[in-house]
Amino acid sequence: MKLSILIPLYNKEKYIERCLESLLAQDLSPNDYEIIIVDDGSKDSGPLIAKNYTEKHANIRLIGQENQGPSAARNRCLEAAKGDYVYFLDADDYLVTYVLHTILELALQNELDILEFNTKQIVEGSIPEKSSQNHQDVSVKILDGMSYVSEHGFKNEAWRYIIKKKKLVATGIRFMEGTLFEDAIFTASIFLKANKLAKVNLDVHRYAVVENSIVTSKDPAHNLKFIHGMVTAVEHFHELIKGLDGSHVNYHKVVKQLKSRQQAFGLALIIRTIKYRLLSTEDFKKILMKLTMFEAYPINYRKGVVGSGMKRVFSKTIFIPFFNNKTFLLLVLKLLRLLPA
Structure with a gap:
């Protein structure tokens, strides 16, 4: 088995068929890849739709579990995977057709x-489209993890790449359960451990922003978890920085990349706290102290968090000083909490 495509499923009845159809319309033999779906306690008809596919396609498997969150579902997928490479795909996303053969062969x-x-x-409402790209003569530049992060940076999401399963087994890296921003922690961790990493300029994945997703949800309990998830991510990035090879030629560039991401999390955390008024001033003060300990606060505009040009000037003179004034932030939060929700 060459490739395992791993899909956590939770209340995605509207999208799972589109996702699976895009995977079945690839240029791979069914013997070369498998699709493993872990239903994380869905309350809709998504698992039934997936089950219908398992009955028609021998390379699709459905595993059920009580609701434990997307990280637990992904880890369960990984445990069942038999492929040389694994690919984590969300149930509401899909792939362009006829692209996986090129990706896998590279x-x-x-x-x-x-x-x-x-x-x-x-x-x-978009539907999977056929790849219109020329897959001939595609080439890649191979780098070690730190050189890659230095040259390309990294995005948070795990659906942007395939990973050799043996590398995950050897490093013991898994998705952290019970928190949000697990993608960011997972991606940074595995990228920095990679010996041979590359990027190919091929259009492969489609990302859909859907209502009530993890990113768009306005549920107070979810947003509180979101805030604490960012604190966890800041802490883990701090540990990643401490574990870097200081003798690597790209050490300082990688540190800057990771610190920039840390500070971006810190800034997003502060904005969400003020916006949703979910923390007491005392709890917010404790979080700011944690961010300071992990060097994610005060926000440093030199870390590249706030763009360039006029936006950078505005941020340097007004935006960041506002967020770096801890006393003022606490006062604003205290006053906002007095207002009706």
């Missing part, structure tokens, strides 16, 4: 630990 021929590819955001 990874296998170059013995890559990780191969990253391109993604596009799509509008609601």
